[in-house]
Amino acid sequence: MAKPGRPRRRISRTVMFLILCGVVVVMLFPFAFMVTTAFRSKDQYVAGSGFSLDSWQMLLSVLPVAQELWNSMIVTVGGVALILVVSTTGGFAFAKLGFKGSSMVLLAVLAGMMVPMQSIIIPVFVDISRVHLINQFPGAILVYAALGAPFATYLMTTYYRSIPTELVEASVMDGANYWQIFRKVMLPLSVPAITTVAVLQVIQIWDDLLVGLLFLQTPAVRTITVGLAVLQNGRVVNIPVLMAGSLVSAIPAIIVFLIFQRYLIQGLTMGVSK
Amino acid sequence: MTPTVTPLDGSAPDRVAPTRAPRSRLRRSQRRAGIVFALPVIVLELALLAFPIAQAVYFSFTRWDGLQSTWVGIANYQRLFGDPTFWRVALNNLILLAAVPLAIFIPLLVAYLLNEHVFGWRFFRSAYFLPTAISWVVIGMVAIRVFSVDGILNHVLQGFGLDAQTNMLGGEFTSMLAVAIVFIWSVFGTNTIIFITGMATLDREVYEAARVDGASAFTTFRKITVPMLMRFIQFAFILTLITAFTALFSLIFIMTGGGPGFGSTTLEFYVYQQGFKVGAFGYGAAIGMVLFVVVFAISLAQLRLFRSRLD
Numbered sequence: 001m002a003k004p005g006r007p008r009r010r011i012s013r014t015v016m017f018l019i020l021c022g023v024v025v026v027m028l029f030p031f032a033f034m035v036t037t038a039f040r041s042k043d044q045y046v047a048g049s050g051f052s053l054d055s056w057q058m059l060l061s062v063l064p065v066a067q068e069l070w071n072s073m074i075v076t077v078g079g080v081a082l083i084l085v086v087s088t089t090g091g092f093a094f095a096k097l098g099f100k101g102s103s104m105v106l107l108a109v110l111a112g113m114m115v116p117m118q119s120i121i122i123p124v125f126v127d128i129s130r131v132h133l134i135n136q137f138p139g140a141i142l143v144y145a146a147l148g149a150p151f152a153t154y155l156m157t158t159y160y161r162s163i164p165t166e167l168v169e170a171s172v173m174d175g176a177n178y179w180q181i182f183r184k185v186m187l188p189l190s191v192p193a194i195t196t197v198a199v200l201q202v203i204q205i206w207d208d209l210l211v212g213l214l215f216l217q218t219p220a221v222r223t224i225t226v227g228l229a230v231l232q233n234g235r236v237v238n239i240p241v242l243m244a245g246s247l248v249s250a251i252p253a254i255i256v257f258l259i260f261q262r263y264l265i266q267g268l269t270m271g272v273s274k
Numbered sequence: 275m276t277p278t279v280t281p282l283d284g285s286a287p288d289r290v291a292p293t294r295a296p297r298s299r300l301r302r303s304q305r306r307a308g309i310v311f312a313l314p315v316i317v318l319e320l321a322l323l324a325f326p327i328a329q330a331v332y333f334s335f336t337r338w339d340g341l342q343s344t345w346v347g348i349a350n351y352q353r354l355f356g357d358p359t360f361w362r363v364a365l366n367n368l369i370l371l372a373a374v375p376l377a378i379f380i381p382l383l384v385a386y387l388l389n390e391h392v393f394g395w396r397f398f399r400s401a402y403f404l405p406t407a408i409s410w411v412v413i414g415m416v417a418i419r420v421f422s423v424d425g426i427l428n429h430v431l432q433g434f435g436l437d438a439q440t441n442m443l444g445g446e447f448t449s450m451l452a453v454a455i456v457f458i459w460s461v462f463g464t465n466t467i468i469f470i471t472g473m474a475t476l477d478r479e480v481y482e483a484a485r486v487d488g489a490s491a492f493t494t495f496r497k498i499t500v501p502m503l504m505r506f507i508q509f510a511f512i513l514t515l516i517t518a519f520t521a522l523f524s525l526i527f528i529m530t531g532g533g534p535g536f537g538s539t540t541l542e543f544y545v546y547q548q549g550f551k552v553g554a555f556g557y558g559a560a561i562g563m564v565l566f567v568v569v570f571a572i573s574l575a576q577l578r579l580f581r582s583r584l585d
Contacts, residue, residue: 012491013390013392016387016390016392017392017393017394019384019387020384020387020388020392020394020395020398023384023398023402024398024401024402026459027401027402027404027405027459027462027463028401028404029426030413030416030417030420031404033416033419033426034412034415034416037419082318085314086314086315086318087315089311089312089314089315090311090312090314090315090316092311093307093308093309093310093311093312094312097304097305097307097308097311097312098304098305098308099305099306099308099309099312100305102308102312105312105316108319108324109315109316109319112319112323112324113573114569114570114573115323115327115566115569116516116519116520116542116562116565116566116569117520118520118523118541118542118545118546118562118565119327119330119545119562119563119565119566119569120323120326120327120329120330120562121545121546121549121562122330122333122545122549122550122555122558122559122562123325123326123329123330123333123559124322124326125340125549125550126329126340126555127322127325127326127329129340142318142322143322145318145322146318146319146321146322146323147323149315149318149319150319150323153315172300172304177307178303178304178307178311182311203406203407206409207407207408207409207410207411208409208524209409209410209411209523209524209527209528210523210524210546213527214550225409225411225524228411228412228415229411229524229527229528232415232418232528233531239419242415243415243416246411246412246415246416249409249411249412250407250408250409250412253407253408253409254404254407254408256407257403257404257406257407261400261403264403264406264407265403265467265471268406268464268467268468269467269468269471
């Protein structure tokens with residue numbers, strides 16, 4: 001019965017393979033364009049042949065690339081660190097300790113996921129400028145953390161719920177206090193969930209534009225995405241230079257993606273499995 | 275304080291009481307720890323999410339320049355709903371809404387093919403997923419070069435022998451269309467991954483049985499895969515819709531600047547324009563509230579769908 005089906009099956013699998021190849025071309029072509037164009041001068045780009053590092057030289061002269069990458073890194077690391085602190089402690093509290101009304105409080109925190117950033121960005125901007133944190137890293141870091149914490153808390157709470165409560169109770173019997181239980185038992189057990197949260201948030205914050213655009217306006221604190229946006233809206237449009245800048249800004253996120261893809265998928269599909 | 279019962283006959287006290295005393299003390303210290311551990315996230319969200327929401331609601335009823343506000347009642351909302359630009363902008367959100375089914379259907383088909391595990395499927399999966407890591411700024415940068423007059427799209431069309439001179443970013447409707455296409459491209463990988471994850475949970479035997487019964491690939495897709503993946507499809511739909519309405523600011527900022535005219539301005543972009551370009555903070559807050567209500571309604575609909583599935 002299988003025999004007459006086999007050649008047909010091989011043909012259909014070949015067709016599938018070809019379709020998937022076609023999709024790959026559509027998905028990867030923009031990247032190929034970005035990379036090849038970045039290594040061409042303006043003339044070479046127009047001519048469509050030849051490679052050089054001219055555009056990189058020019059990029060470095062029009063954009064303080066190192067400074068802006070550094071700034072991006074500061075807000076990303078700061079934001080992710082703050083998110084990890086509040087989401088692990090919060091997740092532990094909501095999943096394992098509890099207090100009067102804790103489930104209502106958790107629900108309120110999770111409802112934060114439904115709030116679009118644009119709906120609150122005006123008051124947040126005014127508040128942050130009242131405490132003089134515009135153009136200061138802590139201002140942007142706080143905003144990123146507040147935006148990322150609800151989903152992170154959701155992930156951590158779900159994860160901690162899957163850890164047996166007996167583990168906590170046994171540690172209490174052994175005379176450990178809650179801080180020790182958190183540090184010595186819960187944190188080591190939750191490394192996979194912490195990694196998932198960190199990867200999701202690193203990409204989120206590194207790639208953001210709006211918060212950087214509003215809260216880090218001066219050149220000294222500008223992040224790479226904002227720097228690129230400013231360059232794009234500038235008067236001189238030099239496509240190879242813009243592509244070189246795009247490539248530089250994308251590389252850190254791509255590296256994180258390639259190493260931690262599995263965790264990214266996990267975080268993404270958390271929403272359905274629960 | 276639990277009273278300890280000491281029996282009159284002087285025998286050992288009731289065993290329940292003394293064990294109960296430390297246990298409730300334990301419970302109390304655990305609750306106290308609970309509050310302390312939950313405090314950081316509560317404070318953060320109160321200060322930078324809950325309080326701003328209250329502010330946004332209040333200031334949407336005022337004329338506000340960031341320093342001084344005057345109460346104007348529902349004037350902002352009256353102005354908003356009478357503002358032709360607002361309706362023009364809302365129409366753009368509808369165009370994005372219309373793009374969502376495509377952003378679901380294409381990944382669903384491709385995930386179905388990937389799930390057959392043809393040669394190189396892991397590579398395909400990673401390649402499709404890659405845009406997830408790329409910022410909207412970079413995507414927008416490349417997208418301009420795809421859709422511009424001397425851009426890639428026209429080159430490709432000319433390569434096929436068509437004498438095409440499309441200028442999608444130059445027209446009001448076509449620029450929104452270009453944004454929608456890039457949007458579909460960007461969420462393609464995410465949705466594909468969601469559907470592959472869903473398909474991995476399906477029982478392979480069902481497919482084998484269908485194949486034995488002589489069902490075609492199309493029939494199994496329509497009659498088995500889609501119904502069994504409904505939960506994942508709903509999830510992807512909501513996620514994609516919320517992305518469309520709240521996460522495209524950077525893409526629009528880079529690609530079109532909301533133009534030409536208001537051709538590609540969506541609600542979220544209109545908030546930014548009114549708030550930070552015009553400086554009408556109160557009016558901007560009112561637009562933000564409309565967006566908030568829309569997104570909240572979508573999220574609630576999702577919750578209801580999930581609930582009804584569970585019952």
